[in-house]
Amino acid sequence: MLFAVTVERISDAVLVRRCRGGDPEAWAQLVERFSRYVYAIAVQGYRLSSHDAEDAFQEVFTRVYDRLDSLRSDAAFRPWIAQLTRRVCLDRLRVETREEPVGQVELPGASDVLPELDEAFTVHEALARLPKQCQEVLDRFFACDESYRTIGAALQLPAGTVASRISRCLDKLRAELEGRNPPSGGSGE
């Protein structure tokens, strides 16, 4: 499921700080949080095959591990890993096309796709900060295309109230994206 995120949400900056401190659990969370982002850039932005994308994925996180100390601002981890991923993907394409300079390897569609991926990731992150019930109802309707009836049965909600529940949760999501929501404990609605 696109939006299924269950790990406790802490900021990227805190996560990066913990990684620097050698916390293995933080590393696991960091990889989980950014794995789809990295993979999506490789596959959708640079059209790498699944095999090459796997290799790029490994290379990116190896570089992250080796170079994390060079990151100037912990809060800027996302643009940093995006840049790392782009470089790794370009390196792979350059190897394939050998004689072409790197600048000419950039695919025509990449500049369109990458901002979309960034936006999708932003929404994904905001969704993960919503109460669990909101995450679930939005995921079921928008990502899994479930009907109101199916959602109502699964979440034990009257079918007639599912649409209004979704609307309220979307409003919370918008507020989250605009930075208007108070901090959430991750439960209740």
Add this chain to the structure above:
Amino acid sequence: MGDTDFPDVNLGDLLGGFSVESRAPGGGAAAAVTATIAAGLIRMVAQRSSGSWDDAAGAVAQARALQARCAPLADADAQAWREAFDAMRGDVPDDVGLEEKLAGAVEPLLLIASTAADVAALAAMVAERGEGAFRGDAAAAAVLAEAAARSAAHLVAINLAVTKHDPRLAHARLLEEAAAEAARRALDAGP
């Protein structure tokens, strides 16, 4: 898809598609198109209600999602019905083939009924809470969606006539009833 997110189809072509002498598209595809139009009406009403209704944007987003689900079902139904019709003409070897094809044609119809029921439910909510001047359009959307759900359920019943005790028929009837109830709510909401 254009600026309005409405499928890029000329209205004349759309109507012409239903009037040529072919078996498909037929009633199922017409139901899917009707539900798509109903979802579009909901979007319009919800957008017009954004000044007076906090959840209007959420209703717009849901209507867009339902529109996106409905439109492809018209093609899916037409394709399934063509295959079933070929089976009825004897292009498959035995009755088992016919039964399978007819049963297969039920799946898009059930999806149409289910999505139309959702469109009707959303229309009811918008008719009850949207901007008063546009509630009539939301009620119209609910009635159209009910018609789509009812049509699809009726076609499910016909397609399942060669099988016995299929639970999908009961499911289709439930969807039809849910859409009818939603349409009643929408009509009762008043201006």
